Amino acid sequence: MAKVVVVTSGKGGVGKTTSTAALGAALAQRNEKTVVVDFDVGLRNLDLVMGAERRVVYDLVNVIQGDAKLTQAMIRDKRLETLFLLPASQTRDKDALTPEGVERVMDELKKHFDWIICDSPAGIERGATLAMRHADVAVVVTNPEVSSVRDSDRIIGLLDAKTERAERGERVEKHLLLTRYDAVRAERGDMLKVDDVLEILSIPLIGIVPESADVLKASNLGAPVTLADSRSAPAIAYLDAARRLAGETLPITIPGEKRGFLGKIFGRRAA
Amino acid sequence: MSIFRFFSKQSSAPTARERLQVLLAHERASVGQSDLVAVLREEILAVIAKHVQVDRDRVSVKMDRGEHVTTLEVDIEIPITAGVRAA
Numbered sequence A: 001m002a003k004v005v006v007v008t009s010g011k012g013g014v015g016k017t018t019s020t021a022a023l024g025a026a027l028a029q030r031n032e033k034t035v036v037v038d039f040d041v042g043l044r045n046l047d048l049v050m051g052a053e054r055r056v057v058y059d060l061v062n063v064i065q066g067d068a069k070l071t072q073a074m075i076r077d078k079r080l081e082t083l084f085l086l087p088a089s090q091t092r093d094k095d096a097l098t099p100e101g102v103e104r105v106m107d108e109l110k111k112h113f114d115w116i117i118c119d120s121p122a123g124i125e126r127g128a129t130l131a132m133r134h135a136d137v138a139v140v141v142t143n144p145e146v147s148s149v150r151d152s153d154r155i156i157g158l159l160d161a162k163t164e165r166a167e168r169g170e171r172v173e174k175h176l177l178l179t180r181y182d183a184v185r186a187e188r189g190d191m192l193k194v195d196d197v198l199e200i201l202s203i204p205l206i207g208i209v210p211e212s213a214d215v216l217k218a219s220n221l222g223a224p225v226t227l228a229d230s231r232s233a234p235a236i237a238y239l240d241a242a243r244r245l246a247g248e249t250l251p252i253t254i255p256g257e258k259r260g261f262l263g264k265i266f267g268r269r270a271a
Numbered sequence B: 001m002s003i004f005r006f007f008s009k010q011s012s013a014p015t016a017r018e019r020l021q022v023l024l025a026h027e028r029a030s031v032g033q034s035d036l037v038a039v040l041r042e043e044i045l046a047v048i049a050k051h052v053q054v055d056r057d058r059v060s061v062k063m064d065r066g067e068h069v070t071t072l073e074v075d076i077e078i079p080i081t082a083g084v085r086a087a
């Protein structure tokens, strides 16, 4: 059975696209057929983060408007044959996304994939509500920072009201993905603690992704961070989060304080 | 963490710069007038459809936007039994 996952946040720039690419690749690396769908019509970026920007022929809007078949618009990843991208259009306006069109595309994708990961645009407008509309599972991407937490709370409310599942009286499974977590600032008390965010939002935690230069490097190279360097700290966090998405239970680790080279060799200090 | 990773820190910014230059050159060129490659793609398909019944499922269009040239690859399966339409 296909699972539809929306990666959403309300607030912009918190790491939705980075997370969509990383989780999508991590699931595909488990040999599960995965498609990542860019809902950010007009401002697509998932193609860049995935390194497929030169190969975009058709997009989601072309498929919705009947100008292209779904199979023609999907781009197979060059590194993983179980990973596909359905790009957003760069030129059309947001109204080109229609609820009926999105439903048709989702129904067809469900026939062919194990995982459909929808990269939501920021905000709470049409693009964001359509991205979450068919979700079984939501990954709420949040930074440990007041405005991000507030917007996540707003999005959680929408997930409980505006989705197909909510309208059928069912629940969307919601998970918190804390990103850009800076251990040094958390230790200094300058940043919301993990427990603070969890207490406020009260949805289960699926992972903590540290603030890391490896994310920028991966996007420079056009590779999901889990593929660019699977041993890096953010990659490990995303790989673990993907395992939890797939139903495994494993303990969550809070990224430790920044360690130097020796720290890296000798590993973690005992907790 | 692997020691290999520690020693293999070549910079990624030049790759980013090159990717962006290629991408933006194409995107800027397609503002205003519609994308030439998209126009070609549609017209090629239209011409072929005039002569043979093409099944849109059996058409694959691939593109690779390079630094100096773009390659457009239109792959159409024409069944032997496909009747030639009257001109």
Ligand SMILES: Nc1ncnc2c1ncn2[C@@H]1O[C@H](COP(=O)(O)OP(=O)(O)OP(=O)(O)O)[C@@H](O)[C@H]1O
Pocket (backbone or CB within 6 Å): A009, A011, A012, A013, A014, A015, A016, A017, A018, A019, A040, A045, A120, A121, A122, A179, A180, A181, A209, A210, A211, A212, A213, A215, A216, A219, A234
């Ligand atoms: N863990 C991280 N460490 C460092 N930088 C990060 C991390 N996660 C994301 N970033 C950076 O933050 C910026 C925004 O990330 P991204 O595009 O994934 O966010 P977004 O939520 O999709 O944004 P938008 O709302 O505009 O779609 C990017 O420059 C990205 O490289």
Ligand SMILES: [Mg+2]
Pocket (backbone or CB within 6 Å): A016, A017, A018, A040, A045, A119, A120, A121
């Ligand atoms: Mg984004």
